[in-house]
Amino acid sequence: MDKVFSCNFPNFGFVGCDLSDQDMFPILEEIALIQNDFVHADPMNEQLVGHIKHEYHMLKTHSHIESLAVPLAYSWYESFSRTYNDNNELYLNKAWVNFQKKHEFNPLHNHDGEFSFVIYCKIPYTLEEELAVIDHVPTDMNVAGNFTFQYINVLGSIVPWQIPADKSYEQKMILFPARMMHSVNPFYSSDDYRITVSGNLYFRAK
DSSP states (O other): OOOOOOOOOOOOOOEEEEEEEHHHHHHHHHHHHTTGGGSSSOOOOOGGGOOOOOEEOTTTHHHHHHHHHHHHHHHHHHHHHHOOOOTEEEEEEEEEEEEEEOOBEEEEEEEEESSEEEEEEEOOOHHHHHHTTTTTGGGGGGGGTTTEEEEEEETTTTEEEOOOOOOTHHEEEEEEEEEEEEEEEEOOOOOOOOEEEEEEEEEEOO
16 A cells, blocks of 8 residues: 555534733723623623623724724635625624623624624633632543534534633634524633633625
8 A cells, every 4th residue: 555645524623813902902901891880881681691790791892893803704705715705894783791600601603694793802711710629531532621613524514612711812803604503501610700702704795
């Protein structure tokens, strides 16, 4: 047997980036205003599947968040050699902030639109702290606090892709096709909020 060769079928996933302090400042400022006055914030719960008590629209920084998400979306097309109709343009439909407490979670779901994203603002735990709480689960199987994608491979099997989003993910942003199935697992080692901002991008005619 000579000259064995292989071939991978084309597929695509997600893209991510680091955000600067300047990128984060207005977002964190609005988050602080919301957190200091949940009563007068604009709730988002009825439009989301999350088992999370405190979820609110991000209104003041809508345009700023859009200015971060849209360029990353066009990077997605470049990363995966995908094409799009340049008679259309991407825009941010809605953005919201999740204040996730210990034991709360986002079940498996997907979104409307073309792309969805997550901005990691505050993660109050490390992987080591989570592993210490759930020490009866083997390390390579412990997915506490993870962001998880579920996708179907070429054999028809449902396969998870784990993102171990702990404190090291603060000021990172990921973006992915809105129809990709994903979930957020509960965490156990902290009583503080895990704070993330999410939103959906749509296309419209220029």
